Amino acid sequence: MNVETPQRSRNSEDLWLAAAYDLLTESGVEAVKIMPLARRVGLSRTGFYWHFKDRDALLEAMIRRWEEKNTGNLVDRCEAFAETICEAMFNLFDCWLDADLFDARLDLAIRNWARNDPALQTRLDSADARRRAAVTAMFTRFGYDSDQAEVRALSVLYTQIGYISMQVSEDPVARIARMPAYIEVFTGERPTQSDFERFNSRHPLPA
Known part of the structure; x- marks a missing residue:
């Protein structure tokens, strides 16, 4: 698993949201989980927390979009x-x-x-x-x-x-x-x- 630098993390929010979108539209909300998302974007799980407090925060961002x-x-x-x-x-x-x-x-x-x-x-x-x-x-x-x-x-x-x-x-x-x-x-x-x-x-x- 790649180690995500702070700069890369700051630029990757859209990657996480795009991956979450793919999982949501393909398989439903239950499929939207942090580890599967990390594998999709090729970033570390730690990088997720540069942008989102937790999974609920990611889901809220998707709903707002x-x-x-x-x-x-x-x-x-x-x-x-x-x-x-x-x-x-x-x-x-x-x-x-x-x-x-x-x-x-x-x-x-x-x-x-x-x-x-x-x-x-x-x-x-x-x-x-x-x-x-x-x-x-x-x-x-x-x-x-x-x-x-x-x-x-x-x-x-x-x-x-x-x-x-x-x-x-x-x-x-x-x-x-x-x-x-x-x-x-x-x-x-x-x-x-x-x-x-x-x-x-x-x-x-x-x-």
Whole structure:
């Protein structure tokens, strides 16, 4: 086992978090333990304690990352400038295609973990409430009444949770091609070609 120097340790927090992410998403929270993490990153167990007081502190850091990334970015995309509800929905759909905005694997892992962790379930419920409020507010901003806005927001979110929970693997070209139809289902309005082209420009497919 390598002996970790203080300088190397200061630069390795992301390595520990990345390894913890891999174990969490592959095998669940019970697999996230210090010795398996040390083997993954090729550092000493001692190096772990440069960054984290204990395993609970590492888990807390992972939860905070999930809250800031998945829920924080979803809320931001709902609040982004848009001239129409269709453009606003495309802003939100950025989350479903860009893992830098929204990590579906992590969301599923957190939901599975929360089933046996009441404290985390409370935080998950709070995150879901923030997401619901943000999507509802997006609809009300474009003139939908409160009941319509809430039902449409729930339809959007429950559809995506279903995608995540079923671990749907879909050809990116086919998925993007369906998005105007999804938007019409969710909003009752058909997006314009220019709306779709602006969205496509943010998500270029590999040649």
